[in-house]
Amino acid sequence: MEKENIALTDAEWSVMECLWTHAPRTGRELTEELGKTCGWSRSTTLTLLSRLEAKGAVGTESDGRVKTFVPRVSREEAALRETEDLLTRAYRGSLSLMVSTLTKKQALSREELEELYAILKKAEEDGHA
Amino acid sequence: MEKENIALTDAEWSVMECLWTHAPRTGRELTEELGKTCGWSRSTTLTLLSRLEAKGAVGTESDGRVKTFVPRVSREEAALRETEDLLTRAYRGSLSLMVSTLTKKQALSREELEELYAILKKAEEDGHA
DNA sequence: TCCGTTTGTCTACGTTTGTAGACTCACTAT
DNA sequence: ATAGTGAGTCTACAAACGTAGACAAACGGA
Numbered sequence: 147m148e149k150e151n152i153a154l155t156d157a158e159w160s161v162m163e164c165l166w167t168h169a170p171r172t173g174r175e176l177t178e179e180l181g182k183t184c185g186w187s188r189s190t191t192l193t194l195l196s197r198l199e200a201k202g203a204v205g206t207e208s209d210g211r212v213k214t215f216v217p218r219v220s221r222e223e224a225a226l227r228e229t230e231d232l233l234t235r236a237y238r239g240s241l242s243l244m245v246s247t248l249t250k251k252q253a254l255s256r257e258e259l260e261e262l263y264a265i266l267k268k269a270e271e272d273g274h275a
Numbered sequence: 276m277e278k279e280n281i282a283l284t285d286a287e288w289s290v291m292e293c294l295w296t297h298a299p300r301t302g303r304e305l306t307e308e309l310g311k312t313c314g315w316s317r318s319t320t321l322t323l324l325s326r327l328e329a330k331g332a333v334g335t336e337s338d339g340r341v342k343t344f345v346p347r348v349s350r351e352e353a354a355l356r357e358t359e360d361l362l363t364r365a366y367r368g369s370l371s372l373m374v375s376t377l378t379k380k381q382a383l384s385r386e387e388l389e390e391l392y393a394i395l396k397k398a399e400e401d402g403h404a
Numbered sequence: 405t406c407c408g409t410t411t412g413t414c415t416a417c418g419t420t421t422g423t424a425g426a427c428t429c430a431c432t433a434t
Numbered sequence: 435a436t437a438g439t440g441a442g443t444c445t446a447c448a449a450a451c452g453t454a455g456a457c458a459a460a461c462g463g464a
Contacts (some may be wrong), residue, residue: 158363159364173441189424192430193440197421210277210428211441225365226376233377234291236354237290241377242390247355247372248362261371262395269378286452301412317453321412326451340411340460 152203152219153227159185161194162224165204165217172214280330282356289313290323291353294333294346301343320399 154162164179165171177191195215198204205218237243254262282397283291293308294300306320324344334347366372383391 153299155421156364165374185426186422188441189426190422193423196443213442221365222376222379225373226380228361228365229373229377232357235285236350236357241374241383242387242389242394244354244358245374245391246394247351247371248358249394251355253401254370254398258369258371259395259399262374262391265371265375265378266388266391266395269383272378272382284451315452316454317411318456319452322453325413342412 151227152224153231154198154202154203154224157184157190157194158198158203159224161191162203162217162219165192165215166221170207170214170216171210174212176215241259280356281330281353282360283327283332283353286313286319286323287327287332288353290327290352291332291346291348294344295350299336299343299345301341303341305344309376 160180160183161176164176173192173195176195177186177188180186180191181188195204199206199215203217203224204215204220206213206215208214231242233239233244237247260274289309289312290305292320293305293312302324306317308373309320309384310317324333328335328344332346332348332353335342335344338345362368362370362373364377365393384398
């Protein structure tokens with residue numbers, strides 16, 4: 147029953163991206179947009195949508211003879227899923243290790259830094275409040 | 276020439292993991308260990324090693340008739356590669372968005388927090404020194 | 405010298421992923 | 435009715451992946 151562990155492939159991310167930015171969309175609109183942005187043929191987009199429906203990542207409703215698609219998993223859920231995956235696989239679950247690896251390679255902008263500090267402060271409060 | 280964009284698959288990560296923890300290893304040792312930890316047959320491990328060699332992720336040396344394998348990419352490189360990928364795909368490149376998504380779901384331990392603060396401080400210094 | 409063992413290479417096969425053509429049914433304007 | 439169009443479904447197919455058996459050359463004892 148649970149649609150937990152829904153992993154998305156690269157191509158599927160593109161489709162979801164599209165759905166996340168603008169909620170219920172018809173196949174028509176989706177194929178059009180993805181045709182432009184990804185250069186896909188109509189079939190490609192529709193196939194991906196089917197697969198996503200099968201996985202439970204998107205839901206459909208049929209108004210008359212036209213199907214509309216809605217995301218069933220939020221971007222956050224999907225992102226979190228993959229992130230935890232990566233964290234486990236590549237950093238033995240250590241977030242700080244991940245962050246330090248990133249900062250070692252590219253400097254953070256002042257903005258990012260500010261944001262990160264804010265996030266940590268918040269996490270701290272929520273954590274032991 | 277460049278062996279830049281070397282993406283690793285799940286199974287390949289397991290092999291690299293093995294190689295990263297202990298440098299030059301013979302196929303023998305690797306198949307043994309991975310047989311235990313992953314339940315793979317000899318062939319599976321060897322096949323993966325070949326593929327990794329083809330990709331340039333591991334190098335080999337033949338002492339006599341026994342091959343020894345060494346990693347050609349560091350864990351950091353591999354991890355960074357995937358992390359940037361994920362960051363782009365799932366968080367539009369925003370590290371802070373990623374961290375906040377994570378902290379929203381699971382509280383960080385005091386330790387992690389300390390470490391993260393330290394990392395940020397360091398990044399700050401390095402950044403505009 | 406003959407055999408079992410070790411080590412390396414090839415081939416294989418089912419599944420997943422990316423990508424897309426073909427077919428069909430319904431609807432509409434002539 | 436009739437042909438063209440829009441929409442949905444099916445089938446296809448190559449490349450990537452996970453997994454592994456088969457085969458051959460070399461090695462070490464009996």
